[in-house]
Amino acid sequence: MKVLYTDSLVIGGGLAGLRVAIASKNRGLDTLVLSLIPAKRSHSAAAQGGMQASLANSVKSKDDNEDVHFADTVKGSDWGCDQKVARMFANTAPKAIRELATWGVPWSRVRKGDREVVINAERVTITEDAEDHGLITSRDFGGTKKWRTCYTADGTGHTMLYAMDNRAIEMGIPVHDRKEAIALIHEGDRCYGAIVRDLVTGELIAYVANATTMATGGYGRLYSISTNAIINEGMGAAITLETGKAPLGNMEAVQFHPTAIVPAGILTTEGCRGDGGLLRDVDGYRFMPDYEPDKKELASRDVVSRRMTEHIRKGKGVPSPYGPHLWLDITLLGREHIEKNLREVKEICEYFLGIDPAVDFIPVRPTQHYSMGGVRTTPKGESPGLKGLFSVGEASCWDMHGFNRLGGNSVAETAVAGMIVGEYVVDHCESQDVDIDIATVRKFLAREQANIDAVFERPEGESVWDIRNAMQTIMMEKVGIFRNGPDLEEAVEELKVLLTRSRSIKVAAPARGANPELEQALRVPRMLKLALCIAKGARDRTESRGAHSREDFPDRNDRDWLSRTLAVWANPDDLEPELTYETLDIMEMEMPPGSRGYGNAKAIEHPDTAKRVAQIEALKASMPDADRFQIQEALMPYELPEKYQGKNERSGVEYA
Amino acid sequence: MSTVDQPKGRTLVFNIMRYNPQVEGDKPKMVRYEVEETLGMTIFIALNHIRETREPSLLFDFVCRAGICGSCGMIINGRPDLACRTLTTKFPDGEITLMPLPAFKLIGDLSVDTGTFMRRVSERVGSWIHSEEAKNPNLNVLEERMDPDVADKIYELDRCIECGCCISACGTMRMRDSFLGARGFMSVARFQADPRDKRTDADWYEVLGDDDGIFGCMTLMGCEDTCPKDLPHQTKIAYLRRRMVKVK
Amino acid sequence: MTSELDDEVRKSRMPARLDFWQSATGLLLALFMWTHLMLVSSILISKDAMLFVTRMMEGSTNPSEEAGYPIIVSILAVIVLIIFVVHAGLAMRKLPANWKQWRTMRSHVKMMKHGDTTQWWIQAITGFIMFFLGSAHIIIMATNADKIGPHQSADRFVSMGLWPLYFILLFAVELHGAIGMYRLIVKWGWFDGKDPVANRKRMKKLKMAISVFFLVLGLLSFAAYMRIGLQNKADGTVGIPYGGESGH
Numbered sequence A: 001m002k003v004l005y006t007d008s009l010v011i012g013g014g015l016a017g018l019r020v021a022i023a024s025k026n027r028g029l030d031t032l033v034l035s036l037i038p039a040k041r042s043h044s045a046a047a048q049g050g051m052q053a054s055l056a057n058s059v060k061s062k063d064d065n066e067d068v069h070f071a072d073t074v075k076g077s078d079w080g081c082d083q084k085v086a087r088m089f090a091n092t093a094p095k096a097i098r099e100l101a102t103w104g105v106p107w108s109r110v111r112k113g114d115r116e117v118v119i120n121a122e123r124v125t126i127t128e129d130a131e132d133h134g135l136i137t138s139r140d141f142g143g144t145k146k147w148r149t150c151y152t153a154d155g156t157g158h159t160m161l162y163a164m165d166n167r168a169i170e171m172g173i174p175v176h177d178r179k180e181a182i183a184l185i186h187e188g189d190r191c192y193g194a195i196v197r198d199l200v201t202g203e204l205i206a207y208v209a210n211a212t213t214m215a216t217g218g219y220g221r222l223y224s225i226s227t228n229a230i231i232n233e234g235m236g237a238a239i240t241l242e243t244g245k246a247p248l249g250n251m252e253a254v255q256f257h258p259t260a261i262v263p264a265g266i267l268t269t270e271g272c273r274g275d276g277g278l279l280r281d282v283d284g285y286r287f288m289p290d291y292e293p294d295k296k297e298l299a300s301r302d303v304v305s306r307r308m309t310e311h312i313r314k315g316k317g318v319p320s321p322y323g324p325h326l327w328l329d330i331t332l333l334g335r336e337h338i339e340k341n342l343r344e345v346k347e348i349c350e351y352f353l354g355i356d357p358a359v360d361f362i363p364v365r366p367t368q369h370y371s372m373g374g375v376r377t378t379p380k381g382e383s384p385g386l387k388g389l390f391s392v393g394e395a396s397c398w399d400m401h402g403f404n405r406l407g408g409n410s411v412a413e414t415a416v417a418g419m420i421v422g423e424y425v426v427d428h429c430e431s432q433d434v435d436i437d438i439a440t441v442r443k444f445l446a447r448e449q450a451n452i453d454a455v456f457e458r459p460e461g462e463s464v465w466d467i468r469n470a471m472q473t474i475m476m477e478k479v480g481i482f483r484n485g486p487d488l489e490e491a492v493e494e495l496k497v498l499l500t501r502s503r504s505i506k507v508a509a510p511a512r513g514a515n516p517e518l519e520q521a522l523r524v525p526r527m528l529k530l531a532l533c534i535a536k537g538a539r540d541r542t543e544s545r546g547a548h549s550r551e552d553f554p555d556r557n558d559r560d561w562l563s564r565t566l567a568v569w570a571n572p573d574d575l576e577p578e579l580t581y582e583t584l585d586i587m588e589m590e591m592p593p594g595s596r597g598y599g600n601a602k603a604i605e606h607p608d609t610a611k612r613v614a615q616i617e618a619l620k621a622s623m624p625d626a627d628r629f630q631i632q633e634a635l636m637p638y639e640l641p642e643k644y645q646g647k648n649e650r651s652g653v654e655y656a
Numbered sequence B: 001m002s003t004v005d006q007p008k009g010r011t012l013v014f015n016i017m018r019y020n021p022q023v024e025g026d027k028p029k030m031v032r033y034e035v036e037e038t039l040g041m042t043i044f045i046a047l048n049h050i051r052e053t054r055e056p057s058l059l060f061d062f063v064c065r066a067g068i069c070g071s072c073g074m075i076i077n078g079r080p081d082l083a084c085r086t087l088t089t090k091f092p093d094g095e096i097t098l099m100p101l102p103a104f105k106l107i108g109d110l111s112v113d114t115g116t117f118m119r120r121v122s123e124r125v126g127s128w129i130h131s132e133e134a135k136n137p138n139l140n141v142l143e144e145r146m147d148p149d150v151a152d153k154i155y156e157l158d159r160c161i162e163c164g165c166c167i168s169a170c171g172t173m174r175m176r177d178s179f180l181g182a183r184g185f186m187s188v189a190r191f192q193a194d195p196r197d198k199r200t201d202a203d204w205y206e207v208l209g210d211d212d213g214i215f216g217c218m219t220l221m222g223c224e225d226t227c228p229k230d231l232p233h234q235t236k237i238a239y240l241r242r243r244m245v246k247v248k
Numbered sequence C: 001m002t003s004e005l006d007d008e009v010r011k012s013r014m015p016a017r018l019d020f021w022q023s024a025t026g027l028l029l030a031l032f033m034w035t036h037l038m039l040v041s042s043i044l045i046s047k048d049a050m051l052f053v054t055r056m057m058e059g060s061t062n063p064s065e066e067a068g069y070p071i072i073v074s075i076l077a078v079i080v081l082i083i084f085v086v087h088a089g090l091a092m093r094k095l096p097a098n099w100k101q102w103r104t105m106r107s108h109v110k111m112m113k114h115g116d117t118t119q120w121w122i123q124a125i126t127g128f129i130m131f132f133l134g135s136a137h138i139i140i141m142a143t144n145a146d147k148i149g150p151h152q153s154a155d156r157f158v159s160m161g162l163w164p165l166y167f168i169l170l171f172a173v174e175l176h177g178a179i180g181m182y183r184l185i186v187k188w189g190w191f192d193g194k195d196p197v198a199n200r201k202r203m204k205k206l207k208m209a210i211s212v213f214f215l216v217l218g219l220l221s222f223a224a225y226m227r228i229g230l231q232n233k234a235d236g237t238v239g240i241p242y243g244g245e246s247g248h
Ligand SMILES: Cc1cc2nc3c(=O)[nH]c(=O)nc-3n(C[C@H](O)[C@H](O)[C@H](O)COP(=O)(O)OP(=O)(O)OC[C@H]3O[C@@H](n4cnc5c(N)ncnc54)[C@H](O)[C@@H]3O)c2cc1C
Pocket: A011, A012, A013, A014, A015, A016, A017, A034, A035, A036, A037, A039, A042, A043, A044, A045, A046, A047, A048, A049, A050, A051, A052, A156, A157, A179, A180, A181, A182, A215, A216, A217, A218, A227, A228, A229, A235, A236, A267, A269, A369, A370, A392, A393, A394, A395, A407, A408, A409, A410, A411, A412, A414
């Protein structure tokens, strides 16, 4: 029996996990990172477009600040987020970006003088102030009032991840790669680390830790067509669910990105549209202004994806052997711009489509992209069900995204949550001892070993690939962009059948060490549990909110559904999760529910909304001399680790 | 859309090196697989097809399958390249031979351990910003300014995805494991170009100044000609060499 | 100022110097060889031209009339020999050091089918050959500087049976030298111009052209010497200088 001990165990070597590891190590904890793959290959590297932070350096982002960023985030979430967390986030994002700048991210910078940009299909000249020359610049993204998305050309995630991992290497933080956490060790209401399978030797190792942080990214691969990396199978969330104690939050909130290429499903960044690219249909017609006269191509992702689907349903899609698609047109940006700022997009077009995006349209369609849901945590990042279990990044439901996350807010979340939650992880370790009985560790090791032995020993059984493919198809067809009761009902029932079948998977490849079939066999039943959380959550949520869009319930329903879904898998043998709901209290909101300003849905109002609006009006009126910080504080106080409480300086306005 | 015009229904022949060092008595061998070509097929799609229909034990590594994470470097018909972004239409005769990247530790079949190697390179180069500022930045104040062109230049060099193609394509590297390799040179070039990094040429000499470093490079240009991200190996290696011979 | 402590903790500057001198000696040799071949090929114009050149090299003040001092050629040969030996010594550090390295490199070259790598291989082999044949030739020249001329040189080809040496050496030196010059340009980034990548392609073409030019020139001269040598043999005039070539 191999047991390793550490203070802070971080499962996941993406941006979020590494930042927690850095925070842990910084304050002297023994820290260790686990990853399926070398940390720099984590899917964070795929983020192209950028990271939102209200630096307000560029002329098109002047007057931006935490308040505007906060408001955009809440609207984007369709009021489904935790507003305190959104506040924590908005205040820390500029710090995160500045920290990354000192760690080496070569953020694209403001260049003084005139610059031609494409806004609303027209070439416009904007002039950058000489005062701001050399500061970090930003671009336009969907659902944002200001140009707030900072970037390095279109390799933002890559440069961020490299800077982050390099920092971790500098600090001597070990990353154990090709290791997969396959179960959490827990007893009572306390988490003690994880059982880990070495993906090369097949050995099971117990990593015992004071704090365990789940930073395992998204679960896009539950769907057959996804922009996600193929390792994004949601194992972190799944093994958390399997504790039977720690809940997952808002699993039905799944984002579809408007512009992934057909058929490969590889993303072309939102930056394409942010920089002025257009969507066109089979006739070459620009259709978005008809649906969204105001924000057009740059409404939030959920809205654009649905509009595209609607338009395709009207028969306006371009037929292809892979089904109908639409066109993304960036030809109007000009070759120079594409080769400099959208270089990865250009490479993707060349290698996967054999086209030149400076002259050809790009075939795109909405594709699964982001998991808003995940391991439910408190604002401190800790699981409400298991002490010592934390979660950050896409794996978590810290809940700043609610039912739809804005482009650029995700990599921002990884860095910011890593900074904030990282501090709380250390606080936890400094205040708690590890008091685990070694028999508990042994029990979990034995359970996992037995589970592995079983898939080898069955004389015959199901093929893991068949089950996985069936699951992915169900999710795509019945739990996709547009949802409805009957489809969702079917999906739940079919997934339950698959889950039962998955309990008799037989692995043909005999190797005990590196064995891809075995890896799948261990993951697929867990993926099915996540799929069931999504499908059941979607079936039961009889409203439309953010990315969750019900054809049979098209309106947002604040009266009955202003709540967060919590899923718990109570018994290992169950076939579906238990769902409960956590109410979002309007009376505590800084920004009560209202109109997003894009999308067509109406909202069924909650009685508290009007009350809270009146309360806020009154409060503001009672503080005529207060600045925006004081008003905010009065409306909705929130906590932050002390080192991140400071105000952010901005060019020209200092700390105002 | 050009993917639609691709020839259909060819039978592709894959010759794949199979060897699992963990299985006792196993020996490297080439195994032949036939695969029906489909529209827009990449080596990624074909390998998964082989694994799912015939050879569940076949080992290979893909993560992003979009040419950006660097996981899928392998020897494709003699040259290192990214398998995920290689369309099968690239091979007019339909014969594709796949081998694992040499110069790295073999995990099995087409899978190699690039992670350990790359981390060692990072540690050797000190691939992080060396400055006092980076250790204790004040996060509330305006960021330090940087010329936009300098930022662009750093990004050019920061685009490396650690795929290992340049390492496997380098004869020097193959002969001498202690050689730093082109990935290391690109990393040095990247931090050397960064004004935030305070290292001097004398410091860089400590990293590069021997026959395991820049003076060991025999200008074979395998790196330049196989780097899937088109990093400027040719000019940057020459540049570093010029700088390093001048160090007093 | 370097102290003893510096020498303990700092990397030695020697590798930088060695690399510099490897290139410098290579450059000198290559320039010398091109000149050398032009001179030797004067035989293509006429025996008198060759004689003229020989005398000129001997430092004759009136080469069309009288001979100079062959000792000058001997001294030149010794200087070249030294450069040659230094270059060989430095460059040989780069050759495969053992059987394993040799095998790895060979299979790498075969697998990659990559121009610059293959050319390095050619350089390594030709260098190895020249080490023996080249030094033999220079020593012969140094010790027989008084026996150079249209007839005596030709006799060395035919009657002394050295023609295979020259034949092999010709190919070796022309390939090695031209590749070496190309490599120098890339290695140090000379003439990079605006588009270094395109420039490298141009340099490669230029290198090919130079190789062909000097090989053709060399083969023609070779043929000329052979013809004269065979003639001398048939005439029974072996060892007898042309005209007044041994004017001592
Ligand atoms: C194509 C694409 C483009 C995007 N572009 C943007 C953008 O422009 N802006 C933006 O804000 N967001 C973007 N996003 C979203 C954003 O990139 C991700 O949400 C974010 O990077 C997730 O980071 P993470 O650290 O949470 O997880 P990841 O980076 O996915 O890392 C997960 C880590 O967990 C490890 N892991 C997983 N399971 C296990 C296990 N069982 N055991 C051990 N280790 C495990 C993995 O090895 C990996 O290291 C994009 C996403 C995609 C797919």
